[in-house]
Amino acid sequence: MPFFDIRASDPPPLTRAEKIVLWSIGLALVATRFAALSRTLWDWDECLFVLGTRQFNPALHQPHPPGFPFYIALAKVFRLFMHDDFRALQRVNLIAASLLFPAAFRLGRELRLSFATAVLSAVTLCLMPNVVYFGGTAFSDVPSLTLVLAASAFLLAGCRSSRAFLTGTLLLALAMAIRPQCLVIALVPGLLATLARWKRKRRDIVVALLIGVTVLGVSYGLCVRAAGGWKSYGLAIQKHRDYFIKTDTYRSPSRPPVRTLVGDFLVHPYKSEDVGQVIFPLAVIGLAVAIARREHWFYAITLGSFLPFAVFALFMVDPNSVTRYSIAYVPIYALFAGRAMAALGELPVAPRWRIFMVSLAGSALSLWLIFWAVPVVRRVTSSSSPPLAAIRWIRSHLTPSHATLYVENAMEPFATAYLPEYRCITINHDTDVPLEVTENAFLFQEGATPSPPGHNFFRHHGRLFRVARQRYFEVSVAPLSTAPHYGRGWYSAEGLNPARWMSGRSELSLPALGLPAQLEIEFEVPLVGRHPTVSFFINGRKVADAIVTTSPAFAKFLVPQEETQKTSRLTLVTSAVANPAHLGVNDDDRDLGLMIHTLTWKPVK
Numbered sequence: 001m002p003f004f005d006i007r008a009s010d011p012p013p014l015t016r017a018e019k020i021v022l023w024s025i026g027l028a029l030v031a032t033r034f035a036a037l038s039r040t041l042w043d044w045d046e047c048l049f050v051l052g053t054r055q056f057n058p059a060l061h062q063p064h065p066p067g068f069p070f071y072i073a074l075a076k077v078f079r080l081f082m083h084d085d086f087r088a089l090q091r092v093n094l095i096a097a098s099l100l101f102p103a104a105f106r107l108g109r110e111l112r113l114s115f116a117t118a119v120l121s122a123v124t125l126c127l128m129p130n131v132v133y134f135g136g137t138a139f140s141d142v143p144s145l146t147l148v149l150a151a152s153a154f155l156l157a158g159c160r161s162s163r164a165f166l167t168g169t170l171l172l173a174l175a176m177a178i179r180p181q182c183l184v185i186a187l188v189p190g191l192l193a194t195l196a197r198w199k200r201k202r203r204d205i206v207v208a209l210l211i212g213v214t215v216l217g218v219s220y221g222l223c224v225r226a227a228g229g230w231k232s233y234g235l236a237i238q239k240h241r242d243y244f245i246k247t248d249t250y251r252s253p254s255r256p257p258v259r260t261l262v263g264d265f266l267v268h269p270y271k272s273e274d275v276g277q278v279i280f281p282l283a284v285i286g287l288a289v290a291i292a293r294r295e296h297w298f299y300a301i302t303l304g305s306f307l308p309f310a311v312f313a314l315f316m317v318d319p320n321s322v323t324r325y326s327i328a329y330v331p332i333y334a335l336f337a338g339r340a341m342a343a344l345g346e347l348p349v350a351p352r353w354r355i356f357m358v359s360l361a362g363s364a365l366s367l368w369l370i371f372w373a374v375p376v377v378r379r380v381t382s383s384s385s386p387p388l389a390a391i392r393w394i395r396s397h398l399t400p401s402h403a404t405l406y407v408e409n410a411m412e413p414f415a416t417a418y419l420p421e422y423r424c425i426t427i428n429h430d431t432d433v434p435l436e437v438t439e440n441a442f443l444f445q446e447g448a449t450p451s452p453p454g455h456n457f458f459r460h461h462g463r464l465f466r467v468a469r470q471r472y473f474e475v476s477v478a479p480l481s482t483a484p485h486y487g488r489g490w491y492s493a494e495g496l497n498p499a500r501w502m503s504g505r506s507e508l509s510l511p512a513l514g515l516p517a518q519l520e521i522e523f524e525v526p527l528v529g530r531h532p533t534v535s536f537f538i539n540g541r542k543v544a545d546a547i548v549t550t551s552p553a554f555a556k557f558l559v560p561q562e563e564t565q566k567t568s569r570l571t572l573v574t575s576a577v578a579n580p581a582h583l584g585v586n587d588d589d590r591d592l593g594l595m596i597h598t599l600t601w602k603p604v605k
Contacts, residue, residue: 010160011109018115025119026101029126032370033097036136036377041086042385042472046138047413049075053085054417059227059236066237067223070177071140089138096143097135101126103150104331110156111298111335114342120362121338124279125331127369129270130323133376133467140178141327147175148182149331152305155186158193162204165193169208173215181309185328188304248318258315261322265314269326271466275372278365279333286336289343298339306332321469341365376464386457386475387411390444391418393455394477398422398442406433406480408445410471415444433480435487435509436567441480446472447493454478481567484599485509489572491590504577504593510568515603517559522597524551525574532576534594539569552597558604 014022041047048063053075058067071092078088104125108118125131135142151171158165172190175182183190197204227233245251250258268276290299310329317325344357384392391414394405400421407415407424415424427433430445443449448456457475465473489506493499510519525532525548536544536555544557559568574593581589 029101030098033094033135036132037090038136038380040384040388041138043469044413047417049089049138050085050417053079053088056226058223059232065240068140068178069219069223070174071143086138093135093142096146100146103146107149107153110153111301116345116358117338117342120341121335123366124337125334127366128330129272129275129373129467130327132373134324141324144175144178144182145327147171148185151175152186152189155189155193159196162201165197165204166208169211173212176216177219184309185305188301250315261314261319264322266310269322271323279337282337282340283333286339290339302332302335323467375462376467379464386459387414387472389457390475390477402440404438404441406443410446411444431486431490435569437480439481443478443480446475448474449476449478453482482511484601499595499597501592501595503591505573508570510570510601512566513564513603516561517564518602518604519559520556520600522552522554524595526578526592527576530576532574535573537571538563
């Protein structure tokens with residue numbers, strides 16, 4: 001059927017039975033949205049949104065520039081009726097997630113899908129693991145998706161109606177006031193609607209431009225004002241863009257090659273291979289059916305709307321966050337998967353069997369997606385996230401006027417949002433902490449601490465590790481005055497044990513014991529064949545030399561009481577280092593001199 005014939009007519013009206021089915025499914029999905037509300041915030045960006053709800057300032061990355069102004073504005077409205085910034089943001093997501101089904105269904109109808117296909121597609125989209133999880137958080141992805149799907153549907157209807165065209169323009173402007181990249185998704189429907197209005201009523205285009213310019217001008221004008229002017233706002237955007245290009249895009253030296261990311265971004269963008277093994281083949285079948293049936297309007301607009309952003313994401317966004325960024329383009333999989341299931345209703349069998357097969361396929365996929373997501377939802381709804389659990393421990397056990405917190409930069413937004421009354425010193429790495437610290441100094445960091453006096457807060461991985469961003473699953477708070485502390489020359493710990501590499505020379509502090517002490521170290525070196533010499537110094541005095549002939553090796557020596565009355569400084573020096581990248585072993589370009597496996601510092605009575 002030619003494009004213009006389709007655009008000139010409305011979709012078939014819904015029957016009474018179809019309306020009942022639609023309302024029943026919609027209300028059932030709303031219940032799942034309530035069930036998926038996370039108990040606490042978890043991620044860096046959620047914390048920035050919380051800070052932005054309290055004091056909106058994109059120049060301070062509250063939140064990241066350009067500022068998500070409409071999302072923050074909605075949260076501020078809810079904040080008038082509740083006393084928690086995170087809950088206010090979450091209510092915005094709850095409403096958006098609840099409206100996602102009607103928005104997706106309306107778009108399916110404007111793409112001239114049958115009632116069954118539109119319902120199946122919308123349900124599949126709403127039950128995708130990443131949509132379910134992020135719909136219960138304080139991220140802006142689901143609200144922007146709901147708005148842009150609704151905008152696309154109204155813009156397609158705008159080919160026939162001035163009111164729909166202007167409504168679609170308003171919704172698109174609001175979506176762009178959350179995420180400007182929404183323009184890419186709605187570009188094809190917008191161009192088609194504009195072309196139709198140009199042929200019928202050009203004044204609508206002028207009004208639409210006024211609507212878009214007004215909404216976006218006011219939204220981002222408020223961002224400029226909150227940032228303190230054009231100069232500071234522009235500088236913040238420039239710095240954020242430079243950081244984004246350097247760390248997230250294909251130009252980042254640490255980013256895996258694009259060819260290795262095709263599967264994650266385009267085949268199973270939910271980071272759930274078993275889900276991808278079902279949805280992706282269904283989507284391919286649905287596309288093939290649409291092409292074979294010459295449903296040009298459907299597959300051309302669908303591909304033109306969502307595929308460009310998928311390709312953009314493949315090259316330009318952080319692979320560790322693919323499950324979140326892919327929310328913007330997973331409708332392409334849902335739409336074609338719905339078309340594949342609805343094709344069962346076109347088989348040459350009795351009508352009742354067609355209805356049965358389509359219903360069975362849709363129900364089976366929906367139930368499977370629900371049961372797949374249950375462990376994910378249960379984890380985030382039944383327990384606090386590790387950062388919030390650590391913050392609650394700090395507030396319960398440490399006095400603000402006495403404690404000093406050295407906050408690793410990954411935890412800085414959490415400390416700013418929830419520990420404003422504490423003395424917090426932001427550091428880039430745990431080795432940036434001074435070797436001599438006060439008695440009530442603590443390290444607040446992402447990752448577990450091997451120190452026995454420290455407190456670790458974990459969240460079980462499981463399926464959640466595939467859906468959420470793989471950060472903040474382990475957070476720790478450790479006292480610095482009662483445990484060995486690694487300083488200059490040390491690299492990050494290798495895991496949950498004390499194992500960590502040093503370069504050719506390193507320093508670490510040992511807590512004061514006030515008694516004669518024994519130091520025991522189990523270590524290994526990378527160049528055993530060269531028999532490197534490792535020298536041990538306590539407070540600048542050499543206490544031992546060890547010629548390493550086997551690895552791992554073991555060193556043990558006594559430290560007199562006069563050296564342990566205050567914090568002691570242990571210096572390690574090795575005569576040889578190895579660089580795995582230079583040796584062609586792997587991509588590790590660190591200079592490795594010695595790795596400590598275990599370190600014991602105990603009094604000897």
